[in-house]
Amino acid sequence: MEITEDAEEVLERLWICSQEHGQNSIELESLELDKDSPEIQELLELDNIDLFSDSKIVLKYEGYLNAKNVVRRHRLAERLLVDVLDKKEGVHKSACEFEHILHDGVDDKVCILLGHPRTCPHGNPIPKGECCRKGQKEVSSIVEPLSALKLNQKGKIAYFEIQDNEKLQKLMSMGVLPGMPVTLVQSYPSYVFDLDQTRYAVDKEMADYIFVRIENR
Numbered sequence: 001m002e003i004t005e006d007a008e009e010v011l012e013r014l015w016i017c018s019q020e021h022g023q024n025s026i027e028l029e030s031l032e033l034d035k036d037s038p039e040i041q042e043l044l045e046l047d048n049i050d051l052f053s054d055s056k057i058v059l060k061y062e063g064y065l066n067a068k069n070v071v072r073r074h075r076l077a078e079r080l081l082v083d084v085l086d087k088k089e090g091v092h093k094s095a096c097e098f099e100h101i102l103h104d105g106v107d108d109k110v111c112i113l114l115g116h117p118r119t120c121p122h123g124n125p126i127p128k129g130e131c132c133r134k135g136q137k138e139v140s141s142i143v144e145p146l147s148a149l150k151l152n153q154k155g156k157i158a159y160f161e162i163q164d165n166e167k168l169q170k171l172m173s174m175g176v177l178p179g180m181p182v183t184l185v186q187s188y189p190s191y192v193f194d195l196d197q198t199r200y201a202v203d204k205e206m207a208d209y210i211f212v213r214i215e216n217r
Helices: 005-020 038-045 061-083 091-101 106-113 130-134 165-173 204-209
Strands: 049-051 056-059 143-145 154-160 181-186 191-195 198-202 210-214
Touching: 005 038, 005 056, 005 061, 038 049, 056 061, 061 106, 061 154, 106 130, 143 204, 165 204, 191 204, 204 210
Parallel strands: none
Antiparallel strands: 049 056, 143 210, 154 181, 154 210, 181 191, 191 198
């Protein structure tokens, strides 16, 4: 049975609370819903959640799998909108609408296309799919780390996959910013690239952090 969009939104919020905020159970009140709301009744009927007498909700195994898929589709949709379609404003709302069409393997195709991104544009982790585990490359990726580019390959900075704030600030102080045109001109012993009209050099670790939307393959 297909889950309605409203129920999927509840699953997404339950996933974030339980898997990313470490909450073993979630208060029904925090979802601004009551036990008789259509979304809660639907998820109970589908055996996706348990609802206890103290109004606390716990994801069951089937709900965990469905919630994981909802979050994965949403964050892949955000990545697609930003990296490929160059959409900067209202990404979350657009992704909420777009995620519902990423069914039946379409999400894996998008994931392969984007090079199996590990985080969404906001830095939140994207749950891995079967394509990530198998390392499939059925479609050539259009977003790759700078370290994977060929010599003289051009593109635009798409995003940084980096948690170290000091290193992030270093990149930004160099003028390495999303949307900037980049060309790789050397890959050994360091990665040398042209950014706008300036040439920079970084090591392999830093080149792995910089993801580029490729323009010529």
